Amino acid sequence: MDRRRVGLRLCIGFVASVLLVGVASTETVAHAAALRDATPTTLEVPTWLFLATGGGAVGASFLLASFVTDRVFIRSFHEWGRTLPSPGRIVALLGRLTGLALLVVTVYVGYMGPPTGYRNFAVVFVWIGWWGGYVASTYLIGNTWPTLNPFRTIAELFPSLDLSYPDRLGAWPSVAGLMLLIWIEVVTPLADDPRLLATTILGYTAVTVAGSVAFGTETWFSTVDPISRALAYFGRFAPLERTSDGISFRLPGMALTDPKLVSGRDEVAFIVCLLYVTTFDGFVATWLWESFAISAVGLGLPPLSVYFVAYVTGFALFLGAFWWSMGVARQYGSTYITRDELGRRFAPSLLAIAVGYHLSHNLGFFIALLPSVVVVGAMPLDPPQQPPILGSLPGWISGVEMALVLIGHVIAVWVAHAAAYDLLPGRLEAIKSQYGVTLVMVGYTMISLWIVTTPIVEPPFIATGEGP
Amino acid sequence: MTEADDSLPETYVPDDDEPVVCPYCGFELTDETQYRLHLGLDHYGSLTDAEREQFKQTYTDEEETLNRFRIIALGGLVALYFGFLVVYAVLAV
Numbered sequence: 001m002d003r004r005r006v007g008l009r010l011c012i013g014f015v016a017s018v019l020l021v022g023v024a025s026t027e028t029v030a031h032a033a034a035l036r037d038a039t040p041t042t043l044e045v046p047t048w049l050f051l052a053t054g055g056g057a058v059g060a061s062f063l064l065a066s067f068v069t070d071r072v073f074i075r076s077f078h079e080w081g082r083t084l085p086s087p088g089r090i091v092a093l094l095g096r097l098t099g100l101a102l103l104v105v106t107v108y109v110g111y112m113g114p115p116t117g118y119r120n121f122a123v124v125f126v127w128i129g130w131w132g133g134y135v136a137s138t139y140l141i142g143n144t145w146p147t148l149n150p151f152r153t154i155a156e157l158f159p160s161l162d163l164s165y166p167d168r169l170g171a172w173p174s175v176a177g178l179m180l181l182i183w184i185e186v187v188t189p190l191a192d193d194p195r196l197l198a199t200t201i202l203g204y205t206a207v208t209v210a211g212s213v214a215f216g217t218e219t220w221f222s223t224v225d226p227i228s229r230a231l232a233y234f235g236r237f238a239p240l241e242r243t244s245d246g247i248s249f250r251l252p253g254m255a256l257t258d259p260k261l262v263s264g265r266d267e268v269a270f271i272v273c274l275l276y277v278t279t280f281d282g283f284v285a286t287w288l289w290e291s292f293a294i295s296a297v298g299l300g301l302p303p304l305s306v307y308f309v310a311y312v313t314g315f316a317l318f319l320g321a322f323w324w325s326m327g328v329a330r331q332y333g334s335t336y337i338t339r340d341e342l343g344r345r346f347a348p349s350l351l352a353i354a355v356g357y358h359l360s361h362n363l364g365f366f367i368a369l370l371p372s373v374v375v376v377g378a379m380p381l382d383p384p385q386q387p388p389i390l391g392s393l394p395g396w397i398s399g400v401e402m403a404l405v406l407i408g409h410v411i412a413v414w415v416a417h418a419a420a421y422d423l424l425p426g427r428l429e430a431i432k433s434q435y436g437v438t439l440v441m442v443g444y445t446m447i448s449l450w451i452v453t454t455p456i457v458e459p460p461f462i463a464t465g466e467g468p
Numbered sequence: 469m470t471e472a473d474d475s476l477p478e479t480y481v482p483d484d485d486e487p488v489v490c491p492y493c494g495f496e497l498t499d500e501t502q503y504r505l506h507l508g509l510d511h512y513g514s515l516t517d518a519e520r521e522q523f524k525q526t527y528t529d530e531e532e533t534l535n536r537f538r539i540i541a542l543g544g545l546v547a548l549y550f551g552f553l554v555v556y557a558v559l560a561v
Contacts, residue, residue, distance in 0.1 A: 045556075049555060049556070056548050066537070336498060338479060341477045423477060425497070431537065
């Protein structure tokens with residue numbers, strides 16, 4: 001038995017990652033209290049200790065899950081559920097019309113409304129109402145996007161050439177599409193400039209209509225369209241889902257062990273990408289990136305290429321870490337199952353992390369700015385000079401945000417545990433196979449907690465209009 | 469996924485390894501222990517009495533190693549808990 005060697009390696013890995021984050025965060029120890037809106041009563045906790053605690057909580061949840069070794073019991077969580085009757089066609093039609101109307105208003109007000117971002121309905125609605133609120137509903141309640149999706153409603157009006165979609169492309173175009181969308185969001189003032197936002201939405205409409213005319217609406221929106229794919233994965237986390245028998249009800253996150261959820265390397269890459277893009281979006285607004293970008297540009301490199309190289313390299317690192325953890329699973333799980341297959345079964349656990357991260361990232365922001373959405377939405381062409389916001393949220397909201405990141409990880413640990421038990425005949429091997437993926441999750445928790453709690457700075461070189 | 473039986477996970481056996489192959493579904497396993505557990509979990513209905521006995525024996529033996537793992541995991545949890553407790557007592561003021 002090589003248990004001792006495994007233990008030693010894991011200890012080294014864990015200590016190294018703690019040290020790494022510790023070294024990287026020495027500068028932040030000064031403003032250590034960590035929670036962004038720290039109240040005077042908050043304990044002064046050094047950043048590294050705060051991050052290590054988050055990582056420790058994920059590690060502890062792996063150890064706790066390892067006590068549950070009864071296959072039938074594990075499966076019972078994932079199989080529990082009921083079915084409700086499906087809503088009628090009128091509800092679906094109303095949903096479609098609502099989606100379409102909101103799209104038209106958003107684009108119109110984007111061009112014709114006030115040019116200031118926080119006063120313009122297009123900006124306020126897309127970023128707070130849709131991205132902050134609606135997207136959260138796809139994983140907290142159920143994925144209603146296939147019905148509401150206005151781009152799909154428009155695309156269905158056109159005849160289709162029904163060209164055959166090349167199978168070898170798989171989900172890769174959606175990975176590229178997601179990377180592209182977030183790239184545009186990061187390097188352009190898309191979150192401030194309503195004209196640019198409206199133009200981007202029109203461009204997106206044109207691309208989706210062209211795509212679905214070429215390949216058919218169903219193929220386009222289930223395979224290529226990155227937003228539909230992302231929300232479909234989020235919907236697999238949700239407690240409610242529409243099936244052929246009606247609306248099925250289950251425990252949140254428990255459908256992520258479905259062996260057919262992810263079908264290939266391309267879809268694994270998409271899930272990793274989904275996790276990665278939110279991290280990158282947060283990372284460019286930290287002091288660490290600011291000082292790195294400033295020194296890299298100081299060496300004479302063009303700012304946009306610094307952003308681009310970092311963007312792609314970061315994605316490669318995320319993919320590499322996940323791929324490495326699947327190698328560990330193959331080795332310590334004592335199995336001949338390929339890394340690809342293991343990746344397909346373990347990747348959905350990352351969705352739980354993405355969900356926790358999205359919710360914690362947007363909760364405070366959504367609550368604080370919701371009054372703006374309502375007021376600006378009520379008079380989109382003539383909004384007040386200063387739309388109302390909830391100025392000071394109670395301190396515990398940021399505590400809830402931290403808790404959400406951790407809950408996402410704990411569910412992820414459990415989903416990986418259940419997937420391992422489904423795949424491997426040996427119970428001890430099933431536990432051991434999770435070593436790598438747990439380590440990756442511990443590392444990712446620390447990174448994301450650090451990003452969420454580090455004071456936000458303006459990303460250098462792009463906010464000042466030097467971007468395209 | 470395109471194979472005839474899509475419920476079977478895809479496998480890859482390194483050239484110099486000799487897998488134990490399941491006679492019922494063709495699934496390749498790394499050793500005798502995994503093989504017996506696989507038989508019992510996936511093909512219990514078609515097994516002979518001797519094979520069932522072997523499965524039960526392996527399953528019980530596994531319980532022993534699992535218990536050893538649980539003790540280590542419990543130790544890890546305790547170390548994690550008290551480690552953080554001590555660090556917080558010293559550093560968080």
